[in-house]
Amino acid sequence: MKASDSRECRNCHSFKGMPEEPQAAMAWLRHKAAQKKGETCIDCHKGMKKEEE
Numbered sequence: 001m002k003a004s005d006s007r008e009c010r011n012c013h014s015f016k017g018m019p020e021e022p023q024a025a026m027a028w029l030r031h032k033a034a035q036k037k038g039e040t041c042i043d044c045h046k047g048m049k050k051e052e053e
Contacts, residue, residue: 006040013041 001008015035020028034044 001042002040006042009041009045 015031018031023031030044
């Protein structure tokens with residue numbers, strides 16, 4: 001996924017498609033920083049598990 005610039009994620013997810021409102025404050029800040037750095041989804045989300053609800 002790193003080699004494809006997280007193409008598999010970006011088929012559904014994009015920074016433009018992630019408005020601030022439904023995100024936690026920390027997630028919003030991290031997404032903004034990642035976008036500025038040109039990071040891919042896999043740079044941060046590799047090995048992450050969804051929190052139990």
